[in-house]
Amino acid sequence: MAQTVFEPWNDPDAKPIIQFKNVTKRFGDFTAIDDLTIDIYEREFFALLGPSGCGKTTMMRMLAGFETPTDGTILLQGKDIAPISPNKRAVNMMFQSYALFPHLSVWENIAFGLKRDKMAKDQIAARVDEMLRLTRLEKFARRKPHQISGGQRQRVALARSLAKAPKLLLLDEPLGALDKKLRQDTQFELMDIQEKTGTTFVIVTHDQEEAMTVASRVAVMDHGKIIQVATPAEIYETPNSTYVADFIGDVNLIEGRAEQDGDKVRVAWAEGQPAIVGTTTRQFDKGQTCHFAIRPEKVAITATKPENIANAVKGKIHDIAYLGNISTYHVALPNGHMIKAQAANNRRLSRRSFTWEDDVWLSWTDTAGVLLER
């Protein structure tokens, strides 16, 4: 079956729904957003990912209209939104704290925005019921926010912000308050709702797994700057910097000096160890400092030295983290350097091949890792 891939960011004709153009936001002399430029496309599920305090909420608040950029412009469907007050924007926000109105019932909370639009009574009722069905809250319509559970409250907040059918929905750490199981269910629910309604979602999260699960593209932020924007797979497989590689998932980072030969690079990284061989599309000067990044699951662990493989080093198992389906082995090399390798536990624990203090070989191909300049 031929399926068109959803990749508007690769289509030169696609018109972005949101454009940040050199946006800077300063609070006093503190720069929260630093000369940021980004396009977000219609129907995208766009995730902003970054550590606490990196400016994610500030970006959302500028889109919703609660903060104005110090410099630069934000365009919504090609129009500068600076002069439009928050109540006139076709943008709705789901607040980090949910911000449900405590004096109104679930039904009235969802109807609140519709009533402001002077919609006819029966239309409001129909729309609210539709939202209640979508978020599976029919039974709680008459309850007050303090009479329902955290997960239900989160769904009320979602229903309320979706009710007005905004062009753009902003979700600020929507699942922060939920426990892991409920959170995973809700992530799929969110994706489902996003697909059904065709709304563009921008979600803020500091949970990388969540971003990887829901998003069409992920922007990794640090100190008010976007470090990399790409699909979850690209972010994971080809991070553009050690910051991104380290932020998303687990990674081994090895610093060394590069020596390039075509698309192959040899990285001299420690006395008495063979140089690491990797592949790259970039250009490294001879002797330039570079970082070799490789995911633990791409490092094979064997008892004997494997044949015909680009990279193999010997070490001793220092620690084993048993995670049920997989185990992470921390292997110490003779020079003290620690490398993590992951292997699936496809045998029972009692029949595990390796244990503490075993001598093992770690190996990986020349295309398993990436070479980064910084």
Next chain:
Amino acid sequence: MRKLTWFNVTSLTLGFAFLYLPMVILVIYSFNASKLVTVWAGFSTKWYAELFQNQAFLDAAWVTLRVAVVSSTFATILGTMAAYVMVRAGRFYGRTLFSGMIYAPLVMPEVITGLSLLLLFIGIGLDRGILTIVLAHTTFSMCYVSVVVSSRLVSFDQSLEEAALDLGCSPWQAFRLVTLPIIAPAVISGWLLAFTLSLDDLVIASFTSGPSATTLPMKIWSSVRLGVNPQINALSTIMIAIVTVGVITASLISKRASVRALEDEQAAART
């Protein structure tokens, strides 16, 4: 429960006796059958009956009631607005001065407030009467309202207002539909406080009233100077009752309802 020591019991008794004995005596003597204030001659409610026949007192009561209702309403509106600006507007030029000036009348001697208002009314040629008392009471009671309301607003989650704006409210609608209903208990107790303050004010009313308007406290004060009369005791007892009910209601409303509203709000914010 800790047991009270005899020392605690004694100090408690003495303290409360000091505070309430005069009032208790007044209430008891309002039911005295004798015309002599110092001689007990059996229980009677005749002074209450006589009181309700006394046109001068009834007129004064009517003036007082009107002044109290109107001035406490204005004070509530102005005091709430002032509190809102102080809590919400963030830092603006002259904010400290503004908030200091709102709270200053709390500690200003009433004589000075009264005198300055009197000078103002004379200066602008305003005839003294009900209107001037209303203005004066509004002025001095609005700071009490703003203290009560701003203490509630400080704990109010501002993202609720932002959510209202986000859903299409104008700032005024956001205030009317979200903020006001949630802070209503504080506003009501502010109103009750202003009402009772106006009801028993003597000093400021004396400065700012004219011959056409005499409030109840003024009437009581002037008749007591001609000798204490059991009717006054009866009247004072009624006023004590009204003020007590007012103050207790105000504190109950603000305590209970704001505790509950806060719980709701926090529960709504997080599990």
